[in-house]
Ligand SMILES: Nc1nc2c(ncn2[C@@H]2O[C@H](COP(=O)(O)OP(=O)(O)OP(=O)(O)O)[C@@H](O)[C@H]2O)c(=O)[nH]1
């Protein structure tokens with residue numbers, strides 16, 4: 374028996390990189406996985422058996438840190454949020470929702486601004502201020518005046534080391550374009566026409582983890598449906614790292630930083646320590662979650 378990580382999945386075959394020798398072994402999942410409705414995912418750490426040198430069976434899937442549906446990948450450490458400064462129009466609201474979705478999934482966000490060639494110097498200066506705000510929360514922010522400058526890409530690659538990374542973002546944000554720059558061999562189709570084609574292909578497309586800059590990067594970018602945040606309003610502030618840290622000084626336990634006396638978060642919004650836009654988006658999302666009708670899920 375050996376241990377390894379699934380690096381690619383294609384029509385029922387799973388290519389496992391062995392933890393010891395680093396070589397790739399082609400495997401299949403045991404029939405009992407199918408019976409239990411467990412599908413191995415790219416990124417899974419597995420115990421496997423390789424009877425011949427080249428083909429084997431997956432025997433066990435180790436517990437996952439997390440798993441995504443699009444792309445179907447497990448154990449993601451970080452998500453590069455491709456965030457267009459224009460086309461589609463930038464909004465802090467969407468960015469904050471993306472960050473929350475990643476926080477909820479236990480994925481560390483990296484913000485990567487795309488399409489900076491489409492804005493003026495004045496507009497760019499505003500994004501620099503914004504970037505500082507997000508950096509002060511602790512999020513890495515990559516913003517260069519020129520898209521895909523060698524320095525900008527090198528900065529991005531520095532984050533890959535030792536991590537499993539997925540490129541995420543809204544449609545049209547430039548995810549595929551970015552991934553192509555990160556790994557020019559990929560040749561991912563970009564633009565609207567390819568998007569239409571991609572839809573039908575998603576289920577059969579092979580998914581893989583590429584070794585880039587001493588890390589692993591999913592070769593398929595991801596979308597998330599950010600509307601289906603499965604959290605309660607009272608927990609929302611936990612996913613705003615700056616609010617979560619400040620909350621230890623709130624007078625009341627369970628303070629949601631709205632109307633409570635002795636709140637430690639609100640003064641830091643008022644004095645500009647925290648971004649007003651983050652607080653506004655927090656309030657809006659808090660209300661949205663509160664107003665949401667309860668969804669009753671069927672028991673499996
Ligand atoms: N001007 C400019 N255009 C860009 C840049 N990056 C991407 N684009 C264009 O924006 C469009 C969308 O880019 P994609 O890379 O396909 O975006 P995506 O996020 O993969 O989009 P979906 O496949 O719909 O999710 C394409 O026409 C790209 O050529 C950039 O830095 N500057």
Ligand SMILES: [Zn+2]
Pocket residue numbers: 620623628629630631633635636637638639
């Ligand atoms: Zn508070």
